[in-house]
Amino acid sequence: MKPLRALLTAAFVLAAAAAGAVQPDEVTKDPALEARARALSAELRCMVCQNQSIDDSDAPLARDIRLLIRERIAEGETNRAVRAYLVSRYGDFILLKPPFKPETLLLWLCAPLTLMLGALAIVLARRRAPKTTPALTDEEQKRLAEIAGDDAKR
Amino acid sequence: MTVEIGHFALILALTLALVQTVVPFVGARRGDPALMGVGAAAAMAQFVFVAVAFAALARAHLTSDFSVVNVAENSHSALPAIYKFSGVWGNHEGSMLLWVLILSAFGALAAAFGRGLPARLGADALAAQGLIGAAFLAFILFTSNPFERLWPAPFEGGDLNPVLQDPGLAIHPPLLYLGYVGFSIVFSFAAAALIEGRVDAAWARFARPFALVAWCFLTLGVAMGSYWAYYTLGWGGFWFWDPVENASLMPWLAGTAFIHSAAVTEKRDALKVWTIFLAIVAFSFSLIGAFLVRSGVLTSVHAFASDPRRGVFILAILAFFIAGSLALFAWRAPPLKQGGLFAPISREGALALNNLLLTSACATVLFGTLYPLALEQISGEKITVGAPFFNATAGLLMLAACFFTPFGFSLAWKRGDLLGVAQRLAAAIAGGFVVLVALIAVFRGGPVLAPIAAGLAAFVMLGALSEVVARVWRRGVSFAAARARGLPLSFWGGAAAHFGVGVTLLGLAGVGFGAETIATMKVGEAQKVGPYTVVLETVGARNGPNYRDAVAAMTIRSGGEFVAAIEPARRQFSARETTTTQAGIATLDFGQVYVSIGDPAADGAVPARLYWKPLATLIWLGACVMALGGLLSLADRRLRFGAPARAKAPAAAAGAGARPQ
Numbered sequence: 001m002k003p004l005r006a007l008l009t010a011a012f013v014l015a016a017a018a019a020g021a022v023q024p025d026e027v028t029k030d031p032a033l034e035a036r037a038r039a040l041s042a043e044l045r046c047m048v049c050q051n052q053s054i055d056d057s058d059a060p061l062a063r064d065i066r067l068l069i070r071e072r073i074a075e076g077e078t079n080r081a082v083r084a085y086l087v088s089r090y091g092d093f094i095l096l097k098p099p100f101k102p103e104t105l106l107l108w109l110c111a112p113l114t115l116m117l118g119a120l121a122i123v124l125a126r127r128r129a130p131k132t133t134p135a136l137t138d139e140e141q142k143r144l145a146e147i148a149g150d151d152a153k154r
Numbered sequence: 155m156t157v158e159i160g161h162f163a164l165i166l167a168l169t170l171a172l173v174q175t176v177v178p179f180v181g182a183r184r185g186d187p188a189l190m191g192v193g194a195a196a197a198m199a200q201f202v203f204v205a206v207a208f209a210a211l212a213r214a215h216l217t218s219d220f221s222v223v224n225v226a227e228n229s230h231s232a233l234p235a236i237y238k239f240s241g242v243w244g245n246h247e248g249s250m251l252l253w254v255l256i257l258s259a260f261g262a263l264a265a266a267f268g269r270g271l272p273a274r275l276g277a278d279a280l281a282a283q284g285l286i287g288a289a290f291l292a293f294i295l296f297t298s299n300p301f302e303r304l305w306p307a308p309f310e311g312g313d314l315n316p317v318l319q320d321p322g323l324a325i326h327p328p329l330l331y332l333g334y335v336g337f338s339i340v341f342s343f344a345a346a347a348l349i350e351g352r353v354d355a356a357w358a359r360f361a362r363p364f365a366l367v368a369w370c371f372l373t374l375g376v377a378m379g380s381y382w383a384y385y386t387l388g389w390g391g392f393w394f395w396d397p398v399e400n401a402s403l404m405p406w407l408a409g410t411a412f413i414h415s416a417a418v419t420e421k422r423d424a425l426k427v428w429t430i431f432l433a434i435v436a437f438s439f440s441l442i443g444a445f446l447v448r449s450g451v452l453t454s455v456h457a458f459a460s461d462p463r464r465g466v467f468i469l470a471i472l473a474f475f476i477a478g479s480l481a482l483f484a485w486r487a488p489p490l491k492q493g494g495l496f497a498p499i500s501r502e503g504a505l506a507l508n509n510l511l512l513t514s515a516c517a518t519v520l521f522g523t524l525y526p527l528a529l530e531q532i533s534g535e536k537i538t539v540g541a542p543f544f545n546a547t548a549g550l551l552m553l554a555a556c557f558f559t560p561f562g563f564s565l566a567w568k569r570g571d572l573l574g575v576a577q578r579l580a581a582a583i584a585g586g587f588v589v590l591v592a593l594i595a596v597f598r599g600g601p602v603l604a605p606i607a608a609g610l611a612a613f614v615m616l617g618a619l620s621e622v623v624a625r626v627w628r629r630g631v632s633f634a635a636a637r638a639r640g641l642p643l644s645f646w647g648g649a650a651a652h653f654g655v656g657v658t659l660l661g662l663a664g665v666g667f668g669a670e671t672i673a674t675m676k677v678g679e680a681q682k683v684g685p686y687t688v689v690l691e692t693v694g695a696r697n698g699p700n701y702r703d704a705v706a707a708m709t710i711r712s713g714g715e716f717v718a719a720i721e722p723a724r725r726q727f728s729a730r731e732t733t734t735t736q737a738g739i740a741t742l743d744f745g746q747v748y749v750s751i752g753d754p755a756a757d758g759a760v761p762a763r764l765y766w767k768p769l770a771t772l773i774w775l776g777a778c779v780m781a782l783g784g785l786l787s788l789a790d791r792r793l794r795f796g797a798p799a800r801a802k803a804p805a806a807a808a809g810a811g812a813r814p815q
Binding site: 042 | 674
């Protein structure tokens with residue numbers, strides 16, 4: 001089903017044909033700050049794209065946010081502060097990893113819950129199942145005797 | 155004219171699908187062999203007519219018949235022939251036709267190979283398959299007709315989307331659809347078994363080959379899609395947890411779980427109800443995937459609402475088959491007799507654990523994919539569920555499944571000996587630890603997760619190998635060759651598939667040790683990336699059949715020595731005025747140097763991103779090894795249809811040759 005994905009991708013390539021993800025002119029001089037900026041960009045969504053981080057995106061908006069992040073980090077802001085600022089401007093939508101809050105409770109608990117419920121179901125199913133193999137019926141005994149010959153009767 | 159023939163053939167196929175649904179089903183209820191026999195003939199005829207329809211559309215595309223809307227919108231006279239052909243399914247209508255073609259092909263296959271089946275089971279399965287076919291044929295005819303005409307016909311077509319003008323389009327969708335749709339047969343078998351009220355080892359033996367075929371294709375299809383995205387999208391990512399990718403991953407997870415649980419049903423007559431449930435779930439996920447991708451609901455809820463005809467139709471198909479099969483399951487499954495007792499520590503127990511982890515991962519992917527849609531509908535709040543979420547949840551569950559793989563593969567049926575297995579796996583465990591510690595020591599302060607994944611990968615691969623060694627070496631070297639021949643192919647298949655899991659995992663781990671350089675390069679300039687140096691030699695232009703490339707010729711050197719040449723490019727398509735990125739990729743051992751460029755500036759400077767991706771090819775090679783494992787299992791004589799009946803002659807001919815266990 002990749003064609004559609006490619007189609008969607010094509011839609012924004014069209015909008016920003018001249019750009020490309022992180023551009024050489026964006027890169028900060030300080031490698032430590034740059035690494036932080038890259039890590040942060042990977043957690044943020046490009047809001048005009050289909051499910052892409054701004055780190056991967058070609059869109060002009062993504063570039064703007066990448067530059068904004070570098071500016072703020074260079075001014076000495078923490079990752080948390082930069083993230084909080086972006087959320088205040090764009091909402092939770094910009095976070096690729098949704099925050100843990102009442103609305104997303106079910107989402108975050110899905111994996112542990114299914115795991116636990118599944119385990120519980122297995123335990124219950126085992127308990128309900130008979131402990132031993134049911135004894136053979138007379139008919140089955142007879143067939144077994146036929147198959148095994150004299151050995152089975154001993 | 156051929157276009158109209160195609161249209162009529164499709165209508166006939168729908169009629170035949172309805173016949174295939176009703177007649178064998180009635181026949182099975184009345185016990186009438188003549189009526190039941192109609193199913194096989196109808197299934198084969200349906201396939202023939204769908205094939206005629208597909209050929210008609212393919213001809214229209216190949217001859218650039220722009221009086222057909224579908225061709226006018228999605229093709230161009232200057233396209234190379236291969237893209238004219240693959241363009242048949244590079245659009246909504248055509249891809250649905252491909253879907254139905256494969257669906258009817260599987261139906262015909264089941265009809266041809268299903269002669270050894272119990273008559274009623276076969277008739278009911280074909281009836282179920284016919285119903286699925288009828289639903290999708292109706293969908294095409296009523297909402298997505300690829301044969302619609304256009305008058306007056308334009309002189310030139312709108313062109314195939316440039317991103318799709320790639321060999322990937324020729325290979326990826328057919329593979330993926332073979333996988334998706336292959337599970338329909340398993341689904342139909344499950345429905346038939348529920349109607350019959352009987353599930354046994356024989357049923358599992360009939361269903362498993364189809365599941366294996368579907369699984370092999372799906373594995374290759376997902377891997378192929380990932381590689382296509384990797385080389386075509388230009389930033390070196392290979393998996394994005396995109397909803398469309400998730401739509402293909404979910405049936406794969408459910409299908410993998412099914413293959414394992416069907417093995418338990420076949421060998422030990424246990425987990426029957428669960429196996430049936432998984433058969434339903436695997437195809438349901440294929441349907442959900444079709445809905446997610448084809449309805450447009452993903453692009454935006456509003457796009458879906460503005461033209462809801464297709465979306466609602468697919469949703470109706472989805473709801474009918476999923477709700478219908480689950481209702482049938484709820485009604486008919488409880489009386490199924492459970493058999494085959496086993497201790498918690500046993501092959502069966504391990505497979506149950508495998509199923510628990512895989513289905514939990516599957517549920518998590520489903521939840522994560524649909525949650526933003528649901529939340530927006532309920533509270534209007536927009537959130538994003540992206541890669542970091544899936545890696546932390548579903549990714550973790552899949553890693554856990556990998557960890558238990560060697561244990562499950564080495565445990566005995568019914569009652570296993572965990573201590574014995576641990577001893578047997580001692581070398582593999584030690585190997586995994588050595589890799590882990592060595593990597594941490596060498597890359598001190600480097601990535602954290604990657605060494606763990608690499609260690610786990612080593613453990614999984616060595617675990618598969620040590621099980622092979624344990625089986626083959628049991629009686630010393632002199633017997634090894636004979637024992638190796640004597641082991642059933644399905645064992646070799648399992649070993650290969652599990653080894654492949656380790657290979658893919660190693661490739662994923664390798665990503666963590668990669669390097670990246672972003673720079674504006676002038677001609678003659680060199681940039682280091684990982685252990686290599688990349689030199690920009692020349693910048694030039696080149697004309698293709700329907701595009702123009704701005705090419706940057708680069709050489710890759712190691713210690714001054716020439717290693718490889720690459721030509722990353724920006725490709726400009728004139729018909730749609732679009733530009734795509736053509737990455738320059740050189741495969742060096744199992745790693746790759748990956749370079750993508752931006753538009754060259756007037757002074758000849760090229761903005762470039764250079765990546766060194768150690769072991770990257772293993773990600774996809776591992777999937778190929780997994781598929782090979784599936785193929786080996788499929789070739790196992792015990793799984794072949796009618797094999798028991800025909801086995802006597804070859805066995806006698808082989809004389810006292812090695813017999814499978």
